[in-house]
Amino acid sequence: MDPIKNISRRGFIKGIGLASGGLVLASTIYSFSKCNSETELVSEFNPNLFVQLNSDGSLILVASRSEMGQGVRTSLTSVIADEMEADWDRVIVKQATGDSKYGNQNTDGSRSVRILYQKMRQMGATVKAVLITAAVKYWGVPESECTAENHYIIHTSGKKIGFGDLVDIAKDLEIPKKVILKSPKDFKYIGKNLPSIDVENLSNGSAVFGLDKRVPNMKFAAIKRCPVTFGTVKTYDKTDALMVKGVLDVVEVPLLRKAFGSLGGVAVIATNTWAALKGRDALKIEWDDGDNASYNTESFMSTITANVQKAGQVEKSIGSVDDAFKKANKFVDATYQLPHLTHAPMEVPNAVVSVEEDSCEVWAPIQSPQAARREVANFLKLDEAKVIINVTLLGGGFGRKAKPDFIVEAAAISKAIKGPVQVVWSREDDIQHSYYHTVSAQYLKGALDSNGNVTGWLHRFAFPSIGSTFKPGTNLPQPWESSSAKDIPYDIPNMQIETGKADAHVRIGWYRSVINIPHGYAINVFADELAYEAGKDPLEFRLNLIGKDRVQETNDQYKYDTAKLKHVLKTAATNAGYSKQLPDGHAIGLAVHYSFYSHVAAAVEVSVVDGKLKVHQVNIVIDCGTAINRDTIKAQMEGSAIFGMSLAFYGKITAKNGVIEQSNFHDYQMLRMPDVPKIHVEIVESNDDPTGVGEPGVPVIAPAIINAIFKATGKRYRSLPLSDHGLV
Amino acid sequence: MITLKINGKEHTVDVDPTMPLLWVIRDIIGFTGTKFGCGKGLCGACMVLMDGNAVNSCLMPVSTMEGREIITIEGETENLQALQKSWAELNVPQCGFCQSGQLITATSMLNNNPNPNEDEINGNMSRNICRCGTYTRIKGAINHCVEQKNKS
DSSP: OOOOOOSSOOOSOOOOOSOSSSEEEEEEEEEEOOOTTSOOOEEEEEEEEEEEEOTTSOEEEEEOSOOSSSOHHHHHHHHHHHHHTOOGGGEEEEEOOSOGGGOOOOOOTTOHHHHHHHHHHHHHHHHHHHHHHHHHHHHTOOGGGEEEETTEEEETTSOEEETGGGHHHHTTSOOOSOOOOOOGGGOSSTTBOOOOTTHHHHHHTOOOBGGGOOOTTOEEEEEEOOSBTTOEEEEEEOHHHHTSTTEEEEEEEOOOOSTTOOOOEEEEEESSHHHHHHHHHTOEEEEEOOGGGGOOHHHHHHHHHHHTTSOOEEEEEESOHHHHHHHOSEEEEEEEEEOBBOOOOSSOOEEEEEEOSSOEEEEEOOSOHHHHHHHHHHHHTOOGGGEEEEEOBOSOOTTGGGOTHHHHHHHHHHHHHTSOEEEEOOHHHHHHSSOBBOOEEEEEEEEEOTTSOEEEEEEEEEOOOTHHHHSTTOOSOOHHHHHHHHTOOOOOSEEEEEEEOOOOSSOBOOOTTTTHHHHHHHHHHHHHHHHHHTTOOHHHHHHHHHOSSOEEOOSSSOOEEHHHHHHHHHHHHHHHTTTSOOOTTEEEEEEEEEETTEEEEEEEEEEEETTEEEEEEEEEEEEOSSOSBHHHHHHHHHHHHHHHHHHHHTOOBOEETTEEOOOSTTTSOOOOGGGOOEEEEEEOOOOSOOOOOTTTTSTTHHHHHHHHHHHHHSOOOOBSOGGGGTOO | OEEEEETTEEEEEOOOTTSBHHHIIIIIIOOOSSOOSOSSSSSOTTEEEETTEEEETTTSBGGGGTTOEEEOTTSOOHHHHHHHHHHHHTTOOSSOTTHHHHHHHHHHHHHHOSSOOHHHHHHHHTTOOOTTOOHHHHHHHHHHHHHHHHHO
16 A cells, blocks of 8 residues: 655644644544543533634644654544645644643553544544535535535535635635544545654654753753652762862752652753763762652562462452362462563653743653643642643653653752753663553462363462552552453353552653553463463464453443454464464464453464574554554554563663662663664454554563463573673 | 864863763763763663764763764764664664664664674674663664665
């Protein structure tokens, strides 16, 4: 399929006002309350501005979600353009500022398209309807004789008029309340391959990320934070720092003990980033490390591993697992251990903030502009209306930039120095002061009958909860942190899911696909272990375990569908050549997981030669409902394969006496080009509502690799990363 | 005072001579296309061409750069521009942050080896990290660029 081009590439432009005389569609969309359970509730109506059509035909469409590489600036706006019958070449994308008038802007949970698809369609269809009415008035013809096509309204007689020429009439017309949406067969952009609207700017250095933002009189700052989480400054000596050429000032940053508060420390302000970093090195600080200095991940892993060997809090129980284990012909159990991870986006956290007397302006790469606005307003004791959050491009996010702590830091410094400042995190800061993906221990026990059927399934897990970041002291998983284990639709008569206690000693946060990583890992590896113990082929065994076609009960419109689950698994296996003869020493491992409402499977081919692992091929199949931009979905699956391989190969963050032991890409490694396998992606054709794409590709990768290694070598690796086992 | 030649133009700067070229380019001269990724020469986000070869600008003291021909992502050289065209055609970037460095490393490779094989591409490009995982497309775009050049 040929990609559709936007030749003009006017992408990420600045300074376009939305009230410059064109047709501005004041429509309404729902605003959602922030809700961890993913069940967004309609709380209020807000007027919003997403479309501006100018009399020269140029069309400005607003993207209300943050762009971090997932292509959201292109996908959301292309939906408006499609329904509007607009010419994609005339489209300019403008980034929304952080403001409730745009609805919920949190760019997380793989939900931007899922939540906004129908609303963006309605937005486009509404503008089209107004333009048709304008043409009807202009020509004095019946509405039934007019259609919209490629930025024109066309009359049955053959005459046509451009969208831009209708602006003067259209802007005085009523906005219709009900509109008819296109039939999917008539989609022009939806379901096709649109390159990123920003692709040229991203290839020629002109794209503006947070780190690239410059404002007049801006200074640069680097902060020395306590090596132990929530430690505080006892005393500091700034004499040497002030002697560094370019250093202007040294100020203390407060520790704010709240979810998105600043970590606190000592900031060096300078005329350039290098001087700020060098000045920071010259600071002498005595810290009060606080309680978290006791944190040692090695002993912590022993503690949570012990916790999952004993009965925990029951989250779900079907039948009786005790009976199942008593009656079992054979039982199997295994313990899985996964370490902390950190996002390490290529662009480190950073923010430019300018605090004025009674207002504040922010420019930052932020996934949650409204949370940033709220936090900054709270900190400065300003009305939110006085805080402007400009969202730049994000050089990767993966959940790290959903937390605006780094913006609060910049606000604190700007306030102290009474001028604009850019806070820059070094890579060491990023690795050592993150909101970490949780560390986990999981125990699974399965009962098999004499036919090799699974009659009992016990899954017990313990990990520090993200809830602890919001409510200190939380030491059990939140309900939504258990659901990816509780909801697996395995056809087993006796199941029990239990949680064990785990205290948090670092900030725990969302990381691409979140708790689906440990759950998807343990469930998929354990199912594979059961298959071998039952003496069955893992694919057939798994299809039987999923059982007959049925839909999992859910309280929303999205369905956990076992037919889809089996389909993606079978298709991935077929695409990988599962039943074909493979080269000597090669083997294919499988994994399937449902997350962010999408059904995804992976079939990964590996070999282990002289003790070294090589991943030859990754096949991913995703059913994400209606595909909005196929090339973007393919890119996200390719990226998920690499992200999943990076964590499987190398991902491990450890703490000793509360201090994170890794510091940069030499000891927190990423996959590089020589290790990249062939990646094949299949997107299941579907007209169902669109579901998540950015995250659900990740959880299946590591378990599929582990299962493949077992098939190839007979060795089962129950902990990650594989570098710990000498395999990479 | 240190005089640098960047993208064909001379810039005279008054900075700490140990300041890495990266920060001079970004904070003093103002070309922000060259990126900071790690500050230790590990990720390749800061690559610039020095006399046609890719170097980690985060490691190069500015005082050693006098008399060198520096080209950044904003600069113009035949291979860089051909690669940028391929990058857009294959829709390579996701977040795009690492792509300046990837393009400079690829340019350097083609400057020295107009027809790299797969191992040579892997070897050269292993200097750069892409956290979004666009490696397959980067490799595809390099091959596409080489094919296009060989055709013309």
